[in-house]
Amino acid sequence: MSREPAASPPPTPSAAAKAASDPGQLAGQAPATTRGPAGRPQRIRVTAPRSAPAAAVPYTVSRELDEQTEVGELFIGSLIRSQLRLALVVAAGFLLILLGVPVLLAFLPVIADLTLFTVPAPWILLGAGVYPLVIVCGALYVRSATRNERRFLDLVDDA
Secondary structure, eight states: OOOOOOOOOOOOOOHHHHHHHOTTSOTTSOOOOOBOTTSSBOOOOOOOOOOOOOOOOOOOHHHHHHTTOHHHHHHHHHHHHHHHHHHHHHHHHHHHHHHHHHHHHHHOHHHHHOEETTEEHHHHHHHHHHHHHHHHHHHHHHHHHHHHHHHHHHHHHHO
16 A cells, blocks of 8 residues: 655745735735625725824024024024124224324324323323223124124024
């Protein structure tokens, strides 16, 4: 008696092959039982939920500054340049006026010979003229720097 080996069962198609043969069915899902008029499986339409799309959050200047992006760096660089330009203009104006006193005395030596209550006029010019000049230049600088910063903050708040 010879024994024949048992025949192996025919291979069954995989889940992926079944899904490929039925386009309306997802892999790993039970076959659809809904049948159309011709006996074919009816297609099931899958859509996204009906909700409003998320509103896009605009990039504001303050957000650009917080995230330190290139745009934020550009705005900060602009503020720094405007403040530096202001400082250089005020310093140059102050030095020009301060250096104007010796130039004035060099071209008009008559002023150097004048005295007021035994105090020479050049000392009065330097003592009484320079300090108010320092105060005026400082006040103008603070006012202009505050204006620059206010404009920058308006730009950040408006955008």
